[in-house]
Structures are given as C-alpha cells and as structure tokens.
Amino acid sequence: MPQHYKVKCQFCGIKFDDDGFILDCPAQHPETALLMTEYSALMFEPNCSEHGISRYHNWLPIRHHLYSAGRTVTYQSQKLSQRLGLPNLWIAFNGYCPEKGAMLVTSTFKELEAYTVVSRLGAQHTKTLVVASAGNTAAAFASVCSHNKVPCLIIVPESGLHRLKFTRSTRSVEEASGWTGMPAGDPQATSLRTLTSLDPVVKIVSLVGADYDDAIKLATSISQLDGFFQEGGVKNIGRRDGMGTTMLSAVETIGQLPDYYFQAIGSGAGAIAVHEAAKRLIADGRFGQKLPQLMLSQNFPFIPIYHAWKSQQRQLQSIDISKQQVKQIVADVLSNQRPPYAVIGGVFDVLKESQGDMFFANNQETLQAIDLFQETEGIALDPAAGVALATLIKASKYELIDCEAHILLHITGGRCHNSNQQLYLIQPSLQLTQQELFTQKTLEKVLALF
Numbered sequence: 306m307p308q309h310y311k312v313k314c315q316f317c318g319i320k321f322d323d324d325g326f327i328l329d330c331p332a333q334h335p336e337t338a339l340l341m342t343e344y345s346a347l348m349f350e351p352n353c354s355e356h357g358i359s360r361y362h363n364w365l366p367i368r369h370h371l372y373s374a375g376r377t378v379t380y381q382s383q384k385l386s387q388r389l390g391l392p393n394l395w396i397a398f399n400g401y402c403p404e405k406g407a408m409l410v411t412s413t414f415k416e417l418e419a420y421t422v423v424s425r426l427g428a429q430h431t432k433t434l435v436v437a438s439a440g441n442t443a444a445a446f447a448s449v450c451s452h453n454k455v456p457c458l459i460i461v462p463e464s465g466l467h468r469l470k471f472t473r474s475t476r477s478v479e480e481a482s483g484w485t486g487m488p489a490g491d492p493q494a495t496s497l498r499t500l501t502s503l504d505p506v507v508k509i510v511s512l513v514g515a516d517y518d519d520a521i522k523l524a525t526s527i528s529q530l531d532g533f534f535q536e537g538g539v540k541n542i543g544r545r546d547g548m549g550t551t552m553l554s555a556v557e558t559i560g561q562l563p564d565y566y567f568q569a570i571g572s573g574a575g576a577i578a579v580h581e582a583a584k585r586l587i588a589d590g591r592f593g594q595k596l597p598q599l600m601l602s603q604n605f606p607f608i609p610i611y612h613a614w615k616s617q618q619r620q621l622q623s624i625d626i627s628k629q630q631v632k633q634i635v636a637d638v639l640s641n642q643r644p645p646y647a648v649i650g651g652v653f654d655v656l657k658e659s660q661g662d663m664f665f666a667n668n669q670e671t672l673q674a675i676d677l678f679q680e681t682e683g684i685a686l687d688p689a690a691g692v693a694l695a696t697l698i699k700a701s702k703y704e705l706i707d708c709e710a711h712i713l714l715h716i717t718g719g720r721c722h723n724s725n726q727q728l729y730l731i732q733p734s735l736q737l738t739q740q741e742l743f744t745q746k747t748l749e750k751v752l753a754l755f
C-alpha cells in the first residue's frame with residue numbers, strides 16, 4: 306500500500322519513502338537540517354469517528370494503530386481569562402482530567418509523541434528502541450511500549466524517576482467522559498486502564514547522581530550496538546508530528562489559528578512541531594494566513610535559548626555554565642543542555658519565521674502561576690506548565706501582547722485533583738552510578754537486561 310506521506314530534507318529538498326527509522330538526510334551535505342513529512346492530504350480533515358490522536362491520521366506518519374492513545378483537549382478559559390483580562394484565552398491541555406475528557410495517563414504531551422514514534426515503526430520490527438529522558442518522555446514511552454509490547458530501553462536520571470507514574474482511574478472512563486479512547490468492546494480496554502507494572506519488554510535504567518545530558522550520551526552509545534536503535538528526539542518526524550497535534554486540536558476547536566502560542570521549552574521540539582503543523586493549516590487556507598507567534602519560555606536561571614535568541618545568535622552558551630543552573634530550577638524537565646536551536650528548521654528558525662520571542666520565569670513566579678491555575682481552573686500543574694503561564698502573565702502585564710488577540714496557552718503536565726485517581730510508580734530495572742556510565746561492563750549489564 307502506498308504511504309500517505311513522503312519524507313523531505315529541509316536543506317536539499319530530496320524526498321523519499323519512510324522506512325520508519327530514518328532520522329537524517331541520506332544525501333551528503335555540510336549543513337544539518339531536520340527532516341519533515343509531506344502529506345498527500347492538503348486539507349485538514351480530522352476523522353471524527355476516532356477519539357484519540359489517530360483522528361489526525363492523515364497528518365501523522367503512522368503505519369499501524371496502537372492502543373491507549375489519548376489526545377489534546379482544547380477549551381476556552383473562563384475564570385483565568387477574566388483574572389488576566391484576556392477574553393480570547395484558550396487552553397490546549399495535555400494531561401489527565403476525565404471531567405474535561407483529558408485522558409493522557411502519564412499526564413503530558415510526551416504521550417502523543419510516544420504513540421506516533423511507535424506507530425511509525427513497522428509492526429514487524431525486531432530491534433529495541435532506546436530513549437533518553439528527563440522523566441516525562443520515559444513515562445510516556447514506558448506506558449505506550451508496555452501496553453503494545455514494543456521492546457524499549459529507557460534511560461533516565463534518578464531525579465526523573467518520580468515521574469514514572471501512571472494513572473489508574475477508580476471509576477470508568479466512559480462514566481467520566483463518555484469516551485474510552487479504544488475500540489468499543491475491545492478486550493484489552495480494561496487492562497489498558499489498569500497498568501500496574503511494566504511489560505517485560507520494557508526496561509528502565511536509572512542514573513544515580515547523573516543528569517539528562519548523561520542519559521542522552523549513554524542512550525547514544527547503546528543505540529549503536531547491534532539490535533538497538535535510537536528514537537532520535539527532535540530528529541524523529543513521528544515525535545514532532547505527534548506533538549504537533551496539539552495545534553491541530555486547537556484549530557479544530559477554535560476554528561482558526563491563534564495569534565499567539567505560549568509554551569515552556571526544554572529542547573523546543575514541541576514548539577517546532579506546532580509551528581510545522583501551523584504551516585500545514587495555513588496551506589489549507591481556511592484557518593488564517595498568519596503563523597501564530599511562538600512565545601516560548603524557560604525557567605530562570607537556566608535560560609540558554611533566551612540568551613541566544615536575545616543576542617540573535619544561532620549558537621548557545623557553554624554547557625559547563627548550564628550544568629550548575631540546571632540544579633537551581635524548579636521545572637527540571639526544561640533542562641535540555643543540547644536543544645536543537647541552530648539546526649535548519651530548529652528553534653532559531655521557527656522563532657524567526659513566526660516573529661516569536663523568548664521569555665523566562667523564575668521559580669517564585671512559576672509557583673505563583675501554579676497556584677493561580679489551581680484556583681481558577683481546578684488543575685494541579687507540573688512546574689513546566691507553570692513557567693508558560695507565568696510568562697503569559699508577564700507578557701500581558703507589560704502589554705507585550707494584544708489582549709484582544711486569540712491566545713493559545715499550551716499546558717502540558719497537569720491533573721485534576723478530584724478525578725478519583727490512583728498513581729502507580731514504576732521501578733527501574735537497573736541503577737548505574739555516574740562513575741560506571743561509560744565502561745564496557747556497564748554495556749554488558751544493559752545488554753543482559755534483554
């Protein structure tokens with residue numbers, strides 16, 4: 306069956322069929338550029354009979370459908386909107402809150418990317434997927450791969466282990482939202498909602514005293530061994546197009562592209578993804594002709610992208626300085642020390658193309674924003690989402706945005722307090738100290754897990 310999309314290099318323009326794995330352009334050229342998908346469907350036509358992310362199948366590089374996929378819920382804010390004096394504030398919510406129909410069991414938009422990356426692989430592949438994560442991506446891949454029995458090795462710093470949790474609702478999802486997210490009558494439906502342990506094909510390695518950057522290095526090293534392959538982070542078209550469905554959900558609900566898009570960024574992959582989705586929607590012609598301005602934020606004092614953008618440089622400051630700052634921020638998932646900033650199609654380019662800007666919030670501003678969201682929207686936010694809201698508050702207060710404009714606030718990481726949920730923490734299969742990280746014995750230990 307012919308694929309419904311091609312892969313295209315943003316530098317040399319070469320187009321080719323997807324093998325499910327490719328991360329880089331096969332042509333040789335000095336510049337590195339992100340690959341992109343080019344779909345044969347030019348119009349945005351969600352499949353309304355599908356409730357999860359697969360309703361956007363026409364604009365996803367997926368080959369087969371998996372179970373357990375939720376999607377973004379977009380709604381118009383009432384109380385928060387009034388408090389901030391922003392009448393056209395919309396919230397794109399990626400989290401767990403059955404009352405709002407939000408069913409991402411690991412509570413962040415990383416679940417959208419995990420679903421798409423795994424669905425992009427052919428159903429018959431035999432290699433083990435290797436993923437590095439600060440915590441949220443680990444939870445998402447652990448959940449999706451465990452439900453669907455896809456071999457996966459996840460490497461996470463010890464500080465991110467507390468995020469490896471899954472939601473089990475104590476009442477039926479149908480009762481809460483009128484939706485299961487799965488085919489009616491599917492025998493797996495019950496077990497999918499009650500995951501309490503990992504499937505043996507999924508292994509988690511925790512790094513004691515190490516950070517996200519160390520996790521990325523170890524994952525890169527292992528993925529070069531026979532039988533393993535790298536998920537690829539921002540380079541993976543599945544990851545970006547999965548996260549880009551946040552913009553598709555927003556436009557499906559609002560009926561037009563927003564003027565501004567607020568999100569906190571670690572790597573910035575999510576922001577690149579929504580920008581790419583916005584370009585597709587503009588090409589459709591029915592939702593506006595102006596790209597949403599990307600209003601992106603980081604958590605002070607770890608703000609390398611902010612500094613680089615404000616000095617209009619493609620290069621980031623040195624990692625040695627950043628490592629100390631990482632330890633001081635409350636939103637540690639925003640601590641990516643090698644973001645895809647300079648690469649063609651990366652953060653620098655999407656900020657420029659969208660006429661966007663960078664902001665930051667300190668820890669105190671972030672915690673105040675989290676309190677405000679709890680009070681007005683009844684949802685407990687993860688710190689990263691607090692950073693995004695805190696910068697929206699500042700941009701509004703200092704009149705950096707048009708208050709009448711349509712504003713989309715991307716909230717990823719949040720749970721309702723009253724959703725009768727139980728959380729299950731997943732334990733690692735192996736723990737490594739920083740001293741052990743790059744020894745031959747360590748590689749042997751990891752291989753022995755499979």
Ligand SMILES: [Zn+2]
Nearest residue numbers: 314317330332
């Ligand atoms: Zn190329």
